[in-house]
Amino acid sequence: MSNHIADMMFSKYIFIIxxxxxVNHPVSMVHILRAKEAGAKIVVxxxxxxxxxxxxxxxxxxxxxxxxxxxxxxLHHIIKNNLYxxxxxKERVYGYEEVIKEAMKYTPEEASDIxxxxxxxxxxxxxxxxxxxxxxLIWNQGxxxxxxxxxxxxxxxxxxxxxxxxxxxxxxxxxxxxxxNVQGSSDMAANPDVLPGYYPLNEASWKHFAKHWYxxxxxxxxxxxxxxxxxxSGYAHSTWKFGVLDxxxxxNNGGTMLRALVVIGTGMTSVSLLDLQKKAMDKLELxxxxxxxxxxxAIYSNREDNLFLLPAASQMESSGSVAATNRSYQWxxxxxxxxxxxxxxxxxxxxxxxxxxxxxxYQRSLYEIAKKDGRAEFIWPEDATTxxxxxxxxxxxxxxxxxxxxxxxxxxxxFDKVTLEGKGPFKGEYYGLPWPCWSDKHPGTxxxxxxxxPVMRGGMGFRVNWxxxxxxxxxxxxxxxxxxSQIKGHPPxxxxxxxxxxxxxxxxxxxxxxxxxYALGFGNNILVEKALxxxxxxxxxxxxxxxxxxxxxxxxxxxxPIHSIRQDLIHKYPQFPxxxxxxxxxxxxxxxxxxxxxxxDFPINMLSGRLVSHMGTGTETRSAKYLAEVHSEMFVExxxxxxxxxxxxxxDMVWVYGTMDTRALIKAKLSYRVDVNSVWxxxxxxxxxxxxxxxxxxxEGTAAYAIGESANMISSYGFDYNTACPETKCGLCRIEKx
Ligand SMILES: Nc1nc2c(c(=O)[nH]1)N[C@H]1C(S)=C(S)[C@@H](COP(=O)(O)OP(=O)(O)OC[C@H]3O[C@@H](n4cnc5c(=O)[nH]c(N)nc54)[C@H](O)[C@@H]3O)O[C@H]1N2
Ligand SMILES: Nc1nc2c(c(=O)[nH]1)N[C@H]1C(S)=C(S)[C@@H](COP(=O)(O)OP(=O)(O)OC[C@H]3O[C@@H](n4cnc5c(=O)[nH]c(N)nc54)[C@H](O)[C@@H]3O)O[C@H]1N2
Ligand SMILES: [Mo]
Numbered sequence: 001m002s003n004h005i006a007d008m009m010f011s012k013y014i015f016i017i018x019x020x021x022x023v024n025h026p027v028s029m030v031h032i033l034r035a036k037e038a039g040a041k042i043v044v045x046x047x048x049x050x051x052x053x054x055x056x057x058x059x060x061x062x063x064x065x066x067x068x069x070x071x072x073x074x075l076h077h078i079i080k081n082n083l084y085x086x087x088x089x090k091e092r093v094y095g096y097e098e099v100i101k102e103a104m105k106y107t108p109e110e111a112s113d114i115x116x117x118x119x120x121x122x123x124x125x126x127x128x129x130x131x132x133x134x135x136x137l138i139w140n141q142g143x144x145x146x147x148x149x150x151x152x153x154x155x156x157x158x159x160x161x162x163x164x165x166x167x168x169x170x171x172x173x174x175x176x177x178x179x180x181n182v183q184g185s186s187d188m189a190a191n192p193d194v195l196p197g198y199y200p201l202n203e204a205s206w207k208h209f210a211k212h213w214y215x216x217x218x219x220x221x222x223x224x225x226x227x228x229x230x231x232x233s234g235y236a237h238s239t240w241k242f243g244v245l246d247x248x249x250x251x252n253n254g255g256t257m258l259r260a261l262v263v264i265g266t267g268m269t270s271v272s273l274l275d276l277q278k279k280a281m282d283k284l285e286l287x288x289x290x291x292x293x294x295x296x297x298a299i300y301s302n303r304e305d306n307l308f309l310l311p312a313a314s315q316m317e318s319s320g321s322v323a324a325t326n327r328s329y330q331w332x333x334x335x336x337x338x339x340x341x342x343x344x345x346x347x348x349x350x351x352x353x354x355x356x357x358x359x360x361x362y363q364r365s366l367y368e369i370a371k372k373d374g375r376a377e378f379i380w381p382e383d384a385t386t387x388x389x390x391x392x393x394x395x396x397x398x399x400x401x402x403x404x405x406x407x408x409x410x411x412x413x414x415f416d417k418v419t420l421e422g423k424g425p426f427k428g429e430y431y432g433l434p435w436p437c438w439s440d441k442h443p444g445t446x447x448x449x450x451x452x453x454p455v456m457r458g459g460m461g462f463r464v465n466w467x468x469x470x471x472x473x474x475x476x477x478x479x480x481x482x483x484x485s486q487i488k489g490h491p492p493x494x495x496x497x498x499x500x501x502x503x504x505x506x507x508x509x510x511x512x513x514x515x516x517x518y519a520l521g522f523g524n525n526i527l528v529e530k531a532l533x534x535x536x537x538x539x540x541x542x543x544x545x546x547x548x549x550x551x552x553x554x555x556x557x558x559x560x561p562i563h564s565i566r567q568d569l570i571h572k573y574p575q576f577p578x579x580x581x582x583x584x585x586x587x588x589x590x591x592x593x594x595x596x597x598x599x600x601d602f603p604i605n606m607l608s609g610r611l612v613s614h615m616g617t618g619t620e621t622r623s624a625k626y627l628a629e630v631h632s633e634m635f636v637e638x639x640x641x642x643x644x645x646x647x648x649x650x651x652d653m654v655w656v657y658g659t660m661d662t663r664a665l666i667k668a669k670l671s672y673r674v675d676v677n678s679v680w681x682x683x684x685x686x687x688x689x690x691x692x693x694x695x696x697x698x699x700e701g702t703a704a705y706a707i708g709e710s711a712n713m714i715s716s717y718g719f720d721y722n723t724a725c726p727e728t729k730c731g732l733c734r735i736e737k738x
Contacts (some may be wrong), residue, residue: 010170017140073111086165095547267617328432396436464540634708
């Protein structure tokens with residue numbers, strides 16, 4: 001999220017595309033409605049008439065998977081009519097010329113044919129959004145769960161840059177995150193392709209963390225098969241099953257098939273191709289679930305042995321720092337001690353490390369931090385927070401000491417609820433110190449990329465992460481300068497360039513920082529502090545990349561979904577080529593798209609989303625009596641005309657057939673919220689396996705109060721080309737009365 005939730009108060013126009021905050025982010029929705037009362041126009045683009053759409057000023061129904069074409073259609077009109085911020089682009093964006101070229105191909109008529117939104121409406125949205133100063137843009141999973149998910153998440157900031165809405169209060173791109181602390185988990189590298197803080201998987205980063213963890217780099221290396229594996233992305237949440245089921249993938253995995261699975265804190269029935277996960281689970285040698293509830297995937301298993309459920313403590317029974325959707329970190333206090341035999345996650349992991357024989361190395365940094373404080377024992381989670389905030393400098397966590405975070409938590413009343421600004425002793429700080437928070441004195445950064453305020457007030461340019469010069473010889477540095485600084489765009493701060501950037505270091509300091517950079521450093525924050533003194537941003541002041549030269553799609557391109565309802569468009573807008581070794585699995589794209597005329601057997605577009613009373617898989621919420629009562633049954637929304645055509649009445653049971661030879665038995669709910677070619681299912685159920693009731697498989701006394709077929713039993717094959725996120729927002733199906 002570039003801005004923060006209350007900041008929407010300053011918006012004149014809020015464009016919600018692929019998100020349904022009324023259901024999924026009710027607190028954010030309150031802020032959106034307050035902004036509406038203050039005069040902001042709310043516009044929703046969604047294939048499903050959502051509850052958010054019902055509260056909006058305008059709703060536009062889009063065909064799922066075509067958002068890029070919509071934005072190009074808007075940009076076409078915006079560029080032709082000179083409604084864009086040329087100065088912003090010139091000074092702060094690289095590669096926008098290529099975007100202009102692509103946009104010229106998308107007349108509003110062409111965009112209309114692809115998206116299903118009338119051309120005059122595309123023009124109307126473009127004109128109103130361009131006129132609103134500023135406009136905010138919100139997206140969420142409606143954009144990410146596609147093969148082109150990453151491209152979707154690039155075209156939206158590109159639109160905002162064309163409109164000059166980045167780096168402004170009331171503007172920005174505001175992605176409402178999913179789970180509690182999901183921002184924190186990605187900051188901490190729950191992703192398989194990075195180290196904590198998004199450090200790339202390379203030798204320099206491993207060496208950096210080796211220092212902060214007080215272990216030898218060679219010891220870390222010895223834990224891997226070889227250096228190549230140490231620097232390769234792991235399996236993703238969505239691809240591990242292929243590492244169990246398809247022999248060909250062993251080559252991507254150091255020559256071996258996957259043999260064991262440990263699941264900690266994810267529902268699993270929420271991942272697409274559930275039937276394959278089930279088969280993979282049965283084939284493994286060992287499966288372990290660490291969860292406060294019985295993880296629903298365990299229920300789908302036919303295993304007789306080597307399946308373990310380790311009861312984890314819940315968030316109420318643990319404490320620590322958690323990251324909010326706007327990059328604020330907050331301290332959370334324990335409400336109660338873990339009940340019964342539950343244990344906190346870290347205690348279970350410490351025991352794992354002990355059995356594996358590396359507990360001493362695993363905990364060494366905690367003891368070192370305790371030692372510096374004159375203690376013999378470490379304190380959990382405070383010392384762990386110190387470790388992570390000291391080591392993660394790439395995104396600037398070093399200003400977030402446990403002490404500061406606790407002080408913010410204990411003094412909520414001292415912060416302004418709209419601007420996040422502190423009062424009294426917190427004057428100048430922003431609540432939760434949203435990262436980057438570069439030093440003990442830095443206030444945090446409430447709005448990304450705002451280069452009109454000094455860095456010590458949270459100002460910054462775009463990060464210079466890909467070198468100072470592009471392969472075509474253009475400068476990647478901003479043409480603007482931050483207030484209080486003496487120079488325009490500049491590279492990231494390092495010992496090597498400190499002098500040329502005007503940083504004043506003593507001989508002693510020079511010795512200490514020798515060889516380090518703002519991100520790769522140990523034991524001191526000298527370079528960063530000197531940069532702040534000079535008014536410079538530690539990670540540089542650069543241009544945003546509209547064009548990413550090292551990616552397959554250098555600029556975002558519209559590509560028809562693999563299972564597209566518009567077969568007539570799949571050659572004009574084809575899928576990516578198949579991708580080998582994509583998070584260790586060989587993944588199909590184009591070959592799957594053209595395998596057959598999918599629409600012939602599966603003529604209906606399948607959408608999925610969420611219910612307000614259930615969370616994720618529903619494992620937790622369907623185990624709560626009240627919530628299970630609110631939504632007790634799985635259902636599929638079908639347009640009344642389509643239902644009539646298929647001989648289906650409201651409340652009938654139907655079979656929904658997916659493209660992977662699976663089916664699900666679901667109750668029909670007739671609704672105009674979907675168009676005649678689409679159906680919608682909630683993703684919050686599991687516990688029924690293609691008609692078979694799995695209730696008897698729960699250990700005694702643990703069964704959920706409500707179960708249902710999982711949407712992911714019938715979801716289609718498809719994964720984001722960059723992240724491998726499953727394509728659960730596009731897919732095809734066939735429906736028959738049961
Ligand atoms: N009550 C409740 N709240 C939750 C959750 C929950 O399960 N229950 N889950 C949490 C999590 S983990 C997350 S990630 C967030 C998710 O929050 P959201 O992203 O808001 O969730 P969804 O309802 O899955 O999808 C949002 C909208 O995208 C639309 N959509 C689908 N395909 C497309 C498309 O191609 N283009 C466009 N423009 N729109 C499309 C859907 O119709 C839907 O209305 O919610 C969080 N909050
Ligand atoms: N068809 C379809 N599929 C989807 C989506 C969709 O829109 N459509 N959305 C996708 C998205 S965005 C998401 S995030 C996923 C849902 O994400 P999941 O993470 O798969 O779903 P949850 O049910 O929230 O699973 C969280 C699990 O963690 C456990 N848990 C809770 N607290 C703790 C704790 O402190 N420690 C441990 N160890 N465990 C804990 C819970 O009991 C639960 O089993 O679904 C994805 N799948
Ligand atoms: Mo999510």
